[in-house]
Amino acid sequence: MLLGCLSLGSAGLPYAAKREAMIRAECNASLGGAIALTPQEAAADRVLRAAKAEAYSSDPFLASRSFFQTQRQINASKLFTLLQPLPKGAALHLHFDSMLDTRWFLPVTYESNCFVCWPSTAALPVSFRFLTNATAGPTCEAGWQRMSTLRATTRNVTALDELVYEALSLPPASKQAYPDVDSAWRKFQALFGVVGGLLNYLPVYRRYVAAVMDRFVDDNVQRLELRGGLLSNITYTLDQVEQTAEFAVQLWLDTAASRKLNIAFIYSALRSQPPEAIALELRRAKELQAAFPSKVIGFDLVGQEDPGRPLVDFAAMLQAAASPRAGPPLPYVFHAGETKYFGAKADVNLYDALLLNTSRIGHGFALRNHPELRRAVRERGIGIEVCPLSNQVLGLVDDLRNHPLASFIAEALPVVISSDDPGFWGATAVNYDWWVAFVVAGEACAGIGLLKQLAINSIEQSLLTKGERAAVMSEWQRRWGQYVDWVVSQAK
């Protein structure tokens, strides 16, 4: 289309001018490429591009290697520092129990009444639980041990702590990303249970929620849409009494309010369940929506897509639940296409997500092989929640230059950047994923216009009410102006 304007073979323009026009046409067509910059934004753009050029001159290119190997170097980079205070609008793809670097839980295991169930075989996951005594807990074949007793009797506490951290996090011994999706997912899915024993202890949960919020505030995020399993009770006290999901939701809301963060929940059910179980979850989601209007704002199915049930298995029920007769609408925000295997169940989920009128697509990695679905996504403005580091860590891609994000940006698809489960790979909030997005989007086009568009996309793609959206956008604009001034002040 754009190149159609340029008759490449014609004798009109000189070569250099035609070439420049081709490159400019592609940049203009890319995400944020056509944004007209103010003089101050243009000055900030030069600072950001200089920092990106530094990232490009590093050998090896950091985004080509496993995040487990490169995190420290990313932390030390000028670009990472420059991007951190960027006002990022909304973070829309997050699971609420995997938000915080799990090293945070190490001191938690030192607290009174922390017990561990360390199974005799490495194939079984470790469990933690706060208890008054060893017989008060759930079944544990090896027997519950008090962590303080275990530490007092071990010869090497440092080594024990490393074992505890290994049990609580994803990095494999080799520090490479997992080459195999299934093996990464086996460890990953088990982690929710391992971390949960510590996290869900109410005193810990309160501190966790506050710490999560603080990290998103540090990354200058205004809105979070948190996916979470909300069917059952979430937190427990020392006397093993469990609080309701409503209690937990209210705790998040209160903690967010005190930090001027705007948050909401996407009710998430495990896709491995049969249709009847999902129907029950949907009903529960609508109950919570009634209890927290504008705060429980969507429904999703989670868990690894390929071994899980495909969306089509639930299509009839999901369609019925979305009909006007079924009460106030609860938007669908489905995971779909989190696979590198063309033709897998996860790949086919993309069709169903669109047919079921999903508001956004979680991951959408496989959209790269579906030109017609990309067209539909663009025409209907369906946000693609891209979480590049998650895709690397869970084995979809090693070198992030091979992540389809670069091509989605080049095609100006409605991309938003998020971080999925950053705590499980030692990250926090969303700045690492923004860093990846900025460096893999190339040198020619991707400047401050891309960053601005990604932030605006995130607010436009959020499920805020109309009134909230205007307020968030207006506050974002204020922060953006401040940020641009600050970046300019960082020029050498």
Next chain:
Amino acid sequence: MLLGCLSLGSAGLPYAAKREAMIRAECNASLGGAIALTPQEAAADRVLRAAKAEAYSSDPFLASRSFFQTQRQINASKLFTLLQPLPKGAALHLHFDSMLDTRWFLPVTYESNCFVCWPSTAALPVSFRFLTNATAGPTCEAGWQRMSTLRATTRNVTALDELVYEALSLPPASKQAYPDVDSAWRKFQALFGVVGGLLNYLPVYRRYVAAVMDRFVDDNVQRLELRGGLLSNITYTLDQVEQTAEFAVQLWLDTAASRKLNIAFIYSALRSQPPEAIALELRRAKELQAAFPSKVIGFDLVGQEDPGRPLVDFAAMLQAAASPRAGPPLPYVFHAGETKYFGAKADVNLYDALLLNTSRIGHGFALRNHPELRRAVRERGIGIEVCPLSNQVLGLVDDLRNHPLASFIAEALPVVISSDDPGFWGATAVNYDWWVAFVVAGEACAGIGLLKQLAINSIEQSLLTKGERAAVMSEWQRRWGQYVDWVVSQAK
């Protein structure tokens, strides 16, 4: 566009019908997806798809791992056997000195008068040369040694032969594809010289050319377009007399004619040279074109693109040489976009290749991030010469499901499949790359229609004269009919 016909939210069609229509629309839009199959082709399609399903059920998925690890399993597969006799039309991206599994050269090193120059440091490449005595050869610091003497004095001939094969081929000790493009290219580029000392000995060269031809005949290829450096003399005799490039070209032509193979040459100059040197090569290319009309049919620049000079350095001269005043046109068939780095010199070469009216694009891996250039490529029907295994071996991608070929096929770009330098990674001819193309193109759409279209594309994209093209196409149709019958006969 196609999905525009389907109002996804409408209450018209039932869910299953809408879903089926979406999937069918995408298949129809993919390469070969709209080809109407004869009943016999449909029967063959079922046999091929069953064999592909077997490939998909293997764990790990073979195309997800390094070819160095999986070649034997690919050889043993039903699908590989079924694809081998498929009439593949033309193979359009090949370098003439890296066509044959280099294990072929191991017995050559046993022949009389074979000498080796084995440098004292592993950083330097080994050299071979056929000589009458140790002082007759080019400079060799360590001194030329007769291979027969070396073998007679070594304790372990098997180990020596393994060292010789390692010197002659690319597989690294780990059997993984190279994770780093530059390290793969260092070994790769050096190989041409190592192999050359054996290959270019005239008696060996004659046998090599015949063996290459036989392998392409085995893979049922009708036309080869061979890239090669044709500036200097190519072959030498025992008395160290070098024959001209014209002599070598004639040798290839005669050998091909006796096997009813149609071949031609794309004159290839090294892109690391300065513009004056390239200008000289262009003049030489036109001389050869005059000497072999319709047999020296194109011009290209070769060698690793990123460290090499970008096309734009030569743009003025290449434009001038293509003007009507500069004599009969010699089509450009440029390598461009053989990189995973968005914004690299190789990436930018894509613009110049199009501006310089390239007839096809060698590799074009980076087109994935250039939607406007893909549109231009499709509109102008510019063939993309995709060589998936080469891209894996040279470090662009590990898991071939992440190769952009799948998306190029989904977008129905004018793809042709070739093999680049198969001999250097233990492959031969083109069947391995066809196998990759078929399995990574997914399960839903890619059947016999894709294979048929790829073969037709290759003939349409070749630089055959009009008369030759009609003859090759007619012969291809005859072979296709035979092949379809044979596949049907292989049904269980």
